[in-house]
Amino acid sequence: MSSHSVEDIKSESRRLRGSLLDSLADPVTGALRESDQTLIKYHGSYQQDDRDLRDERRRQKLEPAFQFMIRTRTPGGVVSPEQWLKLDAIATRYANHSLRITTRQAFQFHGVIKRELKPTMQAINAALIDTLAACGDVNRNVLVAANPLLSRAHAQVQDWAARLSEHLLPNTRAYYEIWLDEERVAGSGEEEEPIYGATYLPRKFKIGFAVPPINDVDVFANDLGFIAILEDGQLVGFNLVIGGGMGATHGDAETYPRVGNVVGFLTPERLLDVATAVVTTQRDLGNRELRKRARFKYTIDDHGLDKVVAEIERRSGFTLQAARDFRFDHNGDRLGWVEGEDGRWHLTLHFFSGRIADTLQHSHLTGLREIARVHRGEFRMTANQNLVVAGVPGGERERIEALVRTHGLDDGHRLGTALARAAVACVALPTCGLAMAEAERYLPAFSARLQPLLDRHGLSEAPILLRISGCPNGCSRPYLAEIALVGKAPGRYNLMLGGDHRGQRLNTLYRENISEEDILAALDPLLARYAKEREAGEGFGDFLHRSGVIALPPYPTHRQIALELHA
Numbered sequence: 001m002s003s004h005s006v007e008d009i010k011s012e013s014r015r016l017r018g019s020l021l022d023s024l025a026d027p028v029t030g031a032l033r034e035s036d037q038t039l040i041k042y043h044g045s046y047q048q049d050d051r052d053l054r055d056e057r058r059r060q061k062l063e064p065a066f067q068f069m070i071r072t073r074t075p076g077g078v079v080s081p082e083q084w085l086k087l088d089a090i091a092t093r094y095a096n097h098s099l100r101i102t103t104r105q106a107f108q109f110h111g112v113i114k115r116e117l118k119p120t121m122q123a124i125n126a127a128l129i130d131t132l133a134a135c136g137d138v139n140r141n142v143l144v145a146a147n148p149l150l151s152r153a154h155a156q157v158q159d160w161a162a163r164l165s166e167h168l169l170p171n172t173r174a175y176y177e178i179w180l181d182e183e184r185v186a187g188s189g190e191e192e193e194p195i196y197g198a199t200y201l202p203r204k205f206k207i208g209f210a211v212p213p214i215n216d217v218d219v220f221a222n223d224l225g226f227i228a229i230l231e232d233g234q235l236v237g238f239n240l241v242i243g244g245g246m247g248a249t250h251g252d253a254e255t256y257p258r259v260g261n262v263v264g265f266l267t268p269e270r271l272l273d274v275a276t277a278v279v280t281t282q283r284d285l286g287n288r289e290l291r292k293r294a295r296f297k298y299t300i301d302d303h304g305l306d307k308v309v310a311e312i313e314r315r316s317g318f319t320l321q322a323a324r325d326f327r328f329d330h331n332g333d334r335l336g337w338v339e340g341e342d343g344r345w346h347l348t349l350h351f352f353s354g355r356i357a358d359t360l361q362h363s364h365l366t367g368l369r370e371i372a373r374v375h376r377g378e379f380r381m382t383a384n385q386n387l388v389v390a391g392v393p394g395g396e397r398e399r400i401e402a403l404v405r406t407h408g409l410d411d412g413h414r415l416g417t418a419l420a421r422a423a424v425a426c427v428a429l430p431t432c433g434l435a436m437a438e439a440e441r442y443l444p445a446f447s448a449r450l451q452p453l454l455d456r457h458g459l460s461e462a463p464i465l466l467r468i469s470g471c472p473n474g475c476s477r478p479y480l481a482e483i484a485l486v487g488k489a490p491g492r493y494n495l496m497l498g499g500d501h502r503g504q505r506l507n508t509l510y511r512e513n514i515s516e517e518d519i520l521a522a523l524d525p526l527l528a529r530y531a532k533e534r535e536a537g538e539g540f541g542d543f544l545h546r547s548g549v550i551a552l553p554p555y556p557t558h559r560q561i562a563l564e565l566h567a
Helices: 003-011 020-025 034-043 051-059 081-093 114-126 151-167 174-180 268-285 296-303 305-316 364-374 394-406 418-422 443-456 516-533 540-546
Strands: 045-049 066-071 098-101 107-112 207-210 224-231 234-242 261-266 336-339 345-349 355-357 378-381 387-392 466-469 483-489 492-497 508-514
Touching: 003 034, 020 034, 020 114, 020 174, 034 045, 034 174, 045 051, 066 114, 081 098, 081 107, 081 114, 081 364, 081 378, 107 114, 114 174, 151 207, 151 224, 151 234, 151 268, 224 268, 234 268, 234 305, 261 268, 261 305, 268 296, 268 305, 296 305, 345 394, 355 364, 364 394, 387 394, 418 443, 443 466, 443 516, 483 508, 492 516, 508 516, 516 540
Parallel strands: 207 224, 466 483
Antiparallel strands: 045 066, 066 107, 098 107, 098 355, 224 234, 234 261, 336 345, 345 387, 378 387, 483 492, 492 508
């Protein structure tokens, strides 16, 4: 679909209504009208089909097995036990009997058919959660550091993130009319959108809040990022980061991943005004003619960083202060039990690719259902697709631990390798329409093939960051990984090397369009050198740079403000 047609669809949609009601009511097909397939994204859903069944259904002269993915809007990935139980019920009644934690701290439901879309949306709303703006050319789910150690700071940053998420919601009542049967009133379809305007943003927009020393949200991969600055455990403000983004197109030099620039410091009370200025700057300066060049990172590169920062300051009426000192140690999750500042305990559980389901090997969905029935704290999804059972009183640890053991919820931590525990993968096949190769389904197999190489070189527990993406759009943030596979075709990937464990440096294309055997053959000698020549505490990506195997990425946007000071 061309950029022009998408812009026309938005403009003519009557504030995201389109003909969705008619599409949903059509009993002849399991699909929506083409324009409505664009508009439903703003309501938090994508139309997909089961690609494993495409050829067979085509042979039988049947339409594709259409289904819908639904994504929640859960700022910071925080849900209560009561909400968890309701979401679990939705997954088992309407979806494919699994919950999936995304890299944006949201739940995704897969396999919902069209006639059950509305009941599913209503059930999500009954859990006091919505899906509005979880997809589309608007701000999407806001990420927040899930660091369980810093209880007070997490609460403060979470509060600001939730306020910003609400502040940046579209003003249209379309969501409530279509899914919740709200009565239309005068002006329906003509609501003022003071932040987004009549055609919303040129492309999707992502925001993340990081709390040093852990960069678990990969703040530099977001269009807009806030790095919390703490003094004596109290939040004094944020360093502002702009212009990150992971998406690219194979073979197109006009598209590339980019790490964000640190451009200054602001106090918390300025946050909403500055964020609004950033979003409206992208709204007005972003490229609406060429959709592949419409992300904020390209707006910054096309207009110049200084001009964009000046425009943000003009619109917000606020001059940014000099960026404050900060340091990130890593961008992973700390698995297992830790005690927070408030004396409550927090248990981080690992799930491969964030998929929570009952299988022949384990009963993860059932186990978390049992925990939700007795847990008195909250659940926090992480941007690395793991889950924190947060706020457990000391006297309740034993009961939670017993349920964890009974249902094998600690298998990922207890039995998994260091490589597997840190790895991330997108959904890819069979449901994602953009996937060129496997990712989620391939991750366990590839990890199992790579692990013997690590074992042979004495690197069994080396914390090497692996990410797999089924296409170059980068939902699993592969371009920040020390080792990344980016899908090119079935069974073939681009091998990217040289990111770092702090999420501050892009990796570089090392081998293009190669098979698994070629990937392993390329990695084997590099791992051997790393084992023999690495310095104390040196990460694999850092070693590849120091040894000259990998050069800094050639992208013209790699220059950053302040990052070199904190590398």
